[in-house]
Amino acid sequence: MTGEQSAKAFAASGPIVLIGAGNMGGALLTGWLKNGVPGSSVIVVDPNPAEAMRKMIADAGASHVTEVPKGVTAGVLFIAVKPQLMDAVLPPFKPLVGETTVVVSIAAGKTLSALETHLGKAAMVRAMPNTPAMVGRGVTGAFANARVSDGQRQLVQNLLKVSGPVEWVPGEADIDSVTAVSGSGPAYVFYLVECMAEAGRKLGLQADLAMRLARETVAGAGELLHQSPDDASRLRQNVTSPGGTTAAALGVLMAEDGMQPLFDEALEAARKRAQELAG
Numbered sequence: 546m547t548g549e550q551s552a553k554a555f556a557a558s559g560p561i562v563l564i565g566a567g568n569m570g571g572a573l574l575t576g577w578l579k580n581g582v583p584g585s586s587v588i589v590v591d592p593n594p595a596e597a598m599r600k601m602i603a604d605a606g607a608s609h610v611t612e613v614p615k616g617v618t619a620g621v622l623f624i625a626v627k628p629q630l631m632d633a634v635l636p637p638f639k640p641l642v643g644e645t646t647v648v649v650s651i652a653a654g655k656t657l658s659a660l661e662t663h664l665g666k667a668a669m670v671r672a673m674p675n676t677p678a679m680v681g682r683g684v685t686g687a688f689a690n691a692r693v694s695d696g697q698r699q700l701v702q703n704l705l706k707v708s709g710p711v712e713w714v715p716g717e718a719d720i721d722s723v724t725a726v727s728g729s730g731p732a733y734v735f736y737l738v739e740c741m742a743e744a745g746r747k748l749g750l751q752a753d754l755a756m757r758l759a760r761e762t763v764a765g766a767g768e769l770l771h772q773s774p775d776d777a778s779r780l781r782q783n784v785t786s787p788g789g790t791t792a793a794a795l796g797v798l799m800a801e802d803g804m805q806p807l808f809d810e811a812l813e814a815a816r817k818r819a820q821e822l823a824g
């Protein structure tokens with residue numbers, strides 16, 4: 546995209562107001578500024594962003610404020626604070642929501658109807674990114690309510706796409722399932738690395754060597770999955786020689802009481818927790 550094309554992709558009816566520049570808000574902001582969102586169109590509201598974030602905001606010519614900005618109608622009101630804080634944080638932002646504003650929340654669980662109690666009825670999107678967004682390799686699930694226009698949907702898609710693919714889901718409840726799979730998902734993969742390293746240590750390897758092997762294995766397998774046209778099942782079969790070592794290990798992991806029932810239970814717990822955070 547040329548600079549002009551990308552500026553057009555992010556053209557909004559007013560400023561992009563980002564509430565919360567922490568892990569996820571900061572990752573998305575970084576992606577916006579790298580991908581052609583004009584800094585002058587961004588207002589970041591955060592009481593105390595990290596020093597590196599403050600510098601990036603200043604270098605890009607974006608604004609940073611610690612209080613709710615006055616006299617502003619947001620083009621996009623992008624909410625990236627913890628779900629537990631939203632009831633306290635959101636009410637003073639209501640004046641920023643106008644006829645042409647699209648509200649985007651990435652908070653786990655928090656429903657659009659809960660957002661409406663604070664911000665009024667508006668075009669709203671619930672989105673669920675994940676932390677690989679920090680390296681431009683995330684994936685995001687998104688749901689738009691009926692007030693979101695085609696133009697707003699495209700704008701939000703462009704803002705989310707800076708961190709990786711965007712998958713629109715047909716129902717709002719699906720976002721809680723997306724949260725269980727891909728929102729929380731990176732943590733499961735990091736834990737897999739920890740488990741593999743610990744098992745390697747128990748086999749007699751030095752702990753740091755076992756960790757390097759496990760880490761590079763998961764990173765390499767992820768990259769192969771990313772680059773290969775084959776699905777995960779085919780890639781798994783490529784590793785598995787009949788009667789070999791992988792088959793021996795998979796016999797344990799794929800047993801009736803192996804990983805699948807554990808994942809079923811774990812993801813059900815994540816979705817249930819998202820549902821509890823709804824109100």
Ligand SMILES: NC(=O)C1=CN([C@@H]2O[C@H](COP(=O)(O)OP(=O)(O)OC[C@H]3O[C@@H](n4cnc5c(N)ncnc54)[C@H](OP(=O)(O)O)[C@@H]3O)[C@@H](O)[C@H]2O)C=CC1
Nearest residue numbers: 565566567568569590591593625626627628651652653674
């Ligand atoms: N982490 C993840 O993997 C994912 C998180 N999410 C969702 O993203 C949201 C943010 O999570 P995450 O980035 O991890 O959390 P962080 O705590 O890293 O970021 C939240 C940011 O909001 C700031 N903040 C606190 N109070 C206010 C306020 N009154 N006004 C403006 N900003 C404020 C915090 O500042 P301070 O630190 O000073 O309190 C912090 O910088 C959550 O709702 C979470 O559910 C979604 C997908 C994945």
Ligand SMILES: O=C(O)[C@@H]1CCC=N1
Nearest residue numbers: 652653724728729730
């Ligand atoms: O753990 C959480 O609640 C957030 C949402 C998805 C990932 N982190």
